[in-house]
Amino acid sequence: MRPSLGQRLARVATNAVVAKPQLWRLFRGPIRRQFEQLAANWDSIRSPGHLAAYERALARLPEPPKRALDLGTGTGDGAFTIATHFPEADVVGVDLAPGMLAEARRKTPAAMADRVRFEEGDAAHLPYPDRSFDLVAHANMIPFFAELARIVAPGGSVLFAFSVGAQTPIYVPPARLREELGKRGFGDFVEVEAGPATALIARKP
Numbered sequence: 775m776r777p778s779l780g781q782r783l784a785r786v787a788t789n790a791v792v793a794k795p796q797l798w799r800l801f802r803g804p805i806r807r808q809f810e811q812l813a814a815n816w817d818s819i820r821s822p823g824h825l826a827a828y829e830r831a832l833a834r835l836p837e838p839p840k841r842a843l844d845l846g847t848g849t850g851d852g853a854f855t856i857a858t859h860f861p862e863a864d865v866v867g868v869d870l871a872p873g874m875l876a877e878a879r880r881k882t883p884a885a886m887a888d889r890v891r892f893e894e895g896d897a898a899h900l901p902y903p904d905r906s907f908d909l910v911a912h913a914n915m916i917p918f919f920a921e922l923a924r925i926v927a928p929g930g931s932v933l934f935a936f937s938v939g940a941q942t943p944i945y946v947p948p949a950r951l952r953e954e955l956g957k958r959g960f961g962d963f964v965e966v967e968a969g970p971a972t973a974l975i976a977r978k979p
Protein backbone atom coordinates (compact mmCIF):
# COMPACT_ATOMS: atom_id res chain seq x y z
CA MET A 775 0.00 0.00 0.00
CA ARG A 776 1.26 3.52 -0.81
CA PRO A 777 2.19 5.56 2.27
CA SER A 778 -0.24 8.35 3.12
CA LEU A 779 0.79 12.00 3.05
CA GLY A 780 1.09 11.93 6.84
CA GLN A 781 3.31 8.85 6.75
CA ARG A 782 5.51 10.52 4.15
CA LEU A 783 5.76 13.64 6.31
CA ALA A 784 6.79 11.48 9.28
CA ARG A 785 9.49 9.75 7.21
CA VAL A 786 10.87 13.01 5.80
CA ALA A 787 10.87 14.65 9.24
CA THR A 788 12.66 11.68 10.83
CA ASN A 789 15.42 11.57 8.23
CA ALA A 790 15.88 15.35 8.30
CA VAL A 791 15.96 15.66 12.08
CA VAL A 792 18.32 12.73 12.60
CA ALA A 793 20.68 14.31 10.07
CA LYS A 794 20.24 17.89 11.37
CA PRO A 795 18.39 18.22 14.68
CA GLN A 796 18.03 22.01 14.21
CA LEU A 797 15.54 21.29 11.38
CA TRP A 798 13.02 20.16 14.00
CA ARG A 799 11.76 23.75 14.29
CA LEU A 800 10.38 23.41 10.72
CA PHE A 801 8.65 20.08 11.38
CA ARG A 802 7.42 20.57 14.92
CA GLY A 803 4.15 22.38 14.01
CA PRO A 804 3.07 20.02 11.19
CA ILE A 805 3.98 16.89 13.19
CA ARG A 806 2.13 18.13 16.27
CA ARG A 807 -0.97 18.97 14.19
CA GLN A 808 -0.87 15.63 12.44
CA PHE A 809 -0.79 13.60 15.66
CA GLU A 810 -3.34 15.84 17.33
CA GLN A 811 -5.74 14.98 14.50
CA LEU A 812 -4.96 11.26 14.79
CA ALA A 813 -5.29 11.07 18.59
CA ALA A 814 -8.93 10.02 18.89
CA ASN A 815 -8.46 7.10 16.46
CA TRP A 816 -4.83 6.23 17.14
CA ASP A 817 -5.53 2.98 19.00
CA SER A 818 -7.63 1.63 16.13
CA ILE A 819 -5.22 2.49 13.30
CA ARG A 820 -1.97 1.14 14.75
CA SER A 821 -0.58 -2.14 13.47
CA PRO A 822 -1.47 -5.19 15.63
CA GLY A 823 1.32 -6.22 18.02
CA HIS A 824 2.90 -2.83 17.55
CA LEU A 825 4.87 -3.06 20.82
CA ALA A 826 6.10 -6.65 20.38
CA ALA A 827 9.76 -5.72 19.91
CA TYR A 828 9.49 -2.96 22.55
CA GLU A 829 8.39 -5.59 25.09
CA ARG A 830 11.08 -8.03 24.05
CA ALA A 831 13.69 -5.30 24.41
CA LEU A 832 12.44 -4.42 27.93
CA ALA A 833 13.10 -8.04 28.89
CA ARG A 834 16.75 -7.61 27.79
CA LEU A 835 17.54 -4.53 29.90
CA PRO A 836 20.59 -5.06 32.11
CA GLU A 837 18.74 -3.77 35.21
CA PRO A 838 15.15 -2.94 36.13
CA PRO A 839 14.69 0.84 35.85
CA LYS A 840 13.33 2.86 38.78
CA ARG A 841 12.68 6.07 36.80
CA ALA A 842 11.50 5.56 33.24
CA LEU A 843 10.42 7.87 30.42
CA ASP A 844 8.39 6.88 27.36
CA LEU A 845 9.03 9.61 24.77
CA GLY A 846 6.38 10.24 22.13
CA THR A 847 4.09 8.11 24.22
CA GLY A 848 0.99 8.75 22.11
CA THR A 849 -1.94 7.16 23.93
CA GLY A 850 0.37 5.74 26.59
CA ASP A 851 0.73 2.04 25.81
CA GLY A 852 4.53 2.13 26.01
CA ALA A 853 4.34 3.72 29.47
CA PHE A 854 1.79 1.11 30.63
CA THR A 855 4.00 -1.69 29.26
CA ILE A 856 7.02 -0.43 31.21
CA ALA A 857 4.93 -0.13 34.37
CA THR A 858 3.67 -3.70 33.93
CA HIS A 859 7.17 -5.16 33.37
CA PHE A 860 8.72 -3.19 36.22
CA PRO A 861 6.30 -2.88 39.16
CA GLU A 862 8.85 -0.77 41.12
CA ALA A 863 9.24 1.83 38.37
CA ASP A 864 7.85 5.36 38.25
CA VAL A 865 6.99 6.09 34.63
CA VAL A 866 6.45 9.36 32.77
CA GLY A 867 4.94 9.45 29.29
CA VAL A 868 5.68 12.62 27.30
CA ASP A 869 4.08 13.77 24.09
CA LEU A 870 3.70 16.94 22.02
CA ALA A 871 0.02 16.37 21.27
CA PRO A 872 -2.48 17.16 24.07
CA GLY A 873 -5.13 14.94 22.43
CA MET A 874 -2.83 11.92 22.69
CA LEU A 875 -2.17 12.70 26.35
CA ALA A 876 -5.89 13.03 27.09
CA GLU A 877 -6.41 9.50 25.73
CA ALA A 878 -3.44 8.19 27.72
CA ARG A 879 -4.79 9.70 30.96
CA ARG A 880 -8.25 8.33 30.27
CA LYS A 881 -6.80 4.82 29.74
CA THR A 882 -4.53 4.78 32.81
CA PRO A 883 -5.49 1.78 34.95
CA ALA A 884 -6.36 2.76 38.53
CA ALA A 885 -3.74 0.34 39.84
CA MET A 886 -1.00 2.31 38.03
CA ALA A 887 -2.26 5.82 38.72
CA ASP A 888 0.20 6.44 41.57
CA ARG A 889 3.29 5.73 39.46
CA VAL A 890 2.40 6.48 35.82
CA ARG A 891 1.86 10.08 34.74
CA PHE A 892 1.63 11.93 31.44
CA GLU A 893 3.12 15.32 30.64
CA GLU A 894 3.12 17.55 27.58
CA GLY A 895 6.62 18.22 26.29
CA ASP A 896 9.01 18.23 23.38
CA ALA A 897 11.71 15.54 23.24
CA ALA A 898 14.04 18.14 21.71
CA HIS A 899 14.03 20.24 24.92
CA LEU A 900 12.83 18.37 27.98
CA PRO A 901 12.11 20.05 31.33
CA TYR A 902 14.00 17.41 33.36
CA PRO A 903 17.36 17.76 35.11
CA ASP A 904 20.45 15.95 33.83
CA ARG A 905 20.62 12.20 34.64
CA SER A 906 16.90 12.01 35.55
CA PHE A 907 16.07 8.58 34.08
CA ASP A 908 17.32 4.98 34.20
CA LEU A 909 15.41 4.20 31.01
CA VAL A 910 14.28 6.38 28.11
CA ALA A 911 12.16 4.44 25.64
CA HIS A 912 10.86 5.36 22.19
CA ALA A 913 8.22 3.50 20.21
CA ASN A 914 7.94 4.85 16.67
CA MET A 915 9.39 8.17 17.71
CA ILE A 916 12.01 10.54 16.28
CA PRO A 917 15.13 10.44 18.51
CA PHE A 918 16.87 13.55 19.83
CA PHE A 919 20.29 12.23 20.78
CA ALA A 920 21.71 15.28 22.58
CA GLU A 921 18.77 15.42 25.03
CA LEU A 922 19.00 11.66 25.53
CA ALA A 923 22.66 11.85 26.44
CA ARG A 924 21.78 14.57 28.96
CA ILE A 925 18.78 13.00 30.73
CA VAL A 926 19.89 9.35 30.97
CA ALA A 927 21.65 8.51 34.24
CA PRO A 928 25.01 6.69 34.20
CA GLY A 929 24.28 2.98 33.88
CA GLY A 930 20.86 3.76 32.39
CA SER A 931 19.48 2.51 29.08
CA VAL A 932 17.79 3.78 25.94
CA LEU A 933 15.34 1.80 23.85
CA PHE A 934 14.14 2.41 20.26
CA ALA A 935 11.38 0.26 18.80
CA PHE A 936 9.73 0.29 15.37
CA SER A 937 6.44 -1.55 14.94
CA VAL A 938 7.02 -2.75 11.41
CA GLY A 939 10.80 -2.43 11.18
CA ALA A 940 12.06 -0.50 8.16
CA GLN A 941 8.47 -0.07 6.89
CA THR A 942 7.60 2.07 9.92
CA PRO A 943 7.09 5.70 8.82
CA ILE A 944 9.22 6.92 11.74
CA TYR A 945 12.24 4.63 11.40
CA VAL A 946 15.96 4.94 12.10
CA PRO A 947 18.18 2.04 10.95
CA PRO A 948 20.13 0.30 13.73
CA ALA A 949 23.49 1.26 12.18
CA ARG A 950 22.50 4.94 12.39
CA LEU A 951 21.29 4.56 15.99
CA ARG A 952 24.57 2.87 16.94
CA GLU A 953 26.57 5.63 15.25
CA GLU A 954 24.77 8.52 17.00
CA LEU A 955 24.65 6.75 20.36
CA GLY A 956 28.27 5.58 20.11
CA LYS A 957 29.41 9.19 19.58
CA ARG A 958 27.77 10.03 22.90
CA GLY A 959 29.37 7.17 24.82
CA PHE A 960 26.53 4.63 24.73
CA GLY A 961 27.42 0.97 24.16
CA ASP A 962 26.37 -2.62 24.96
CA PHE A 963 24.00 -2.59 21.97
CA VAL A 964 21.38 -5.32 21.73
CA GLU A 965 19.04 -5.73 18.76
CA VAL A 966 15.82 -7.72 18.92
CA GLU A 967 13.05 -8.66 16.50
CA ALA A 968 9.48 -9.82 16.99
CA GLY A 969 7.75 -10.57 13.70
CA PRO A 970 8.11 -7.43 11.59
CA ALA A 971 8.91 -5.30 14.65
CA THR A 972 12.48 -4.37 15.53
CA ALA A 973 14.15 -2.73 18.52
CA LEU A 974 17.56 -1.74 19.82
CA ILE A 975 18.74 -1.05 23.33
CA ALA A 976 21.95 0.63 24.45
CA ARG A 977 23.50 1.49 27.79
CA LYS A 978 25.26 4.56 29.12
CA PRO A 979 28.43 3.57 30.98
Ligand SMILES: C[S@@+](CC[C@H](N)C(=O)[O-])C[C@H]1O[C@@H](n2cnc3c(N)ncnc32)[C@H](O)[C@@H]1O
Nearest residue numbers: 809846847848869870871895896897898913914
Ligand atom coordinates in the same frame (compact mmCIF):
# COMPACT_ATOMS: atom_id res chain seq x y z
C1 LIG B 1 4.03 7.47 15.61
S1 LIG B 1 3.36 8.11 17.10
C2 LIG B 1 3.81 6.82 18.26
C3 LIG B 1 2.96 6.80 19.50
C4 LIG B 1 3.24 5.62 20.43
N1 LIG B 1 4.60 5.66 20.92
C5 LIG B 1 2.95 4.33 19.72
O1 LIG B 1 3.89 3.64 19.28
O2 LIG B 1 1.76 4.01 19.58
C6 LIG B 1 4.54 9.37 17.50
C7 LIG B 1 4.15 10.18 18.72
O3 LIG B 1 5.25 11.00 19.08
C8 LIG B 1 4.79 12.30 19.35
N2 LIG B 1 5.93 13.18 19.08
C9 LIG B 1 6.51 13.44 17.87
N3 LIG B 1 7.56 14.26 18.05
C10 LIG B 1 7.65 14.53 19.37
C11 LIG B 1 8.53 15.31 20.17
N4 LIG B 1 9.56 15.99 19.65
N5 LIG B 1 8.33 15.33 21.51
C12 LIG B 1 7.30 14.65 22.07
N6 LIG B 1 6.44 13.90 21.36
C13 LIG B 1 6.61 13.84 20.03
C14 LIG B 1 3.58 12.50 18.47
O4 LIG B 1 2.71 13.49 18.95
C15 LIG B 1 2.97 11.10 18.48
O5 LIG B 1 2.03 10.95 19.53
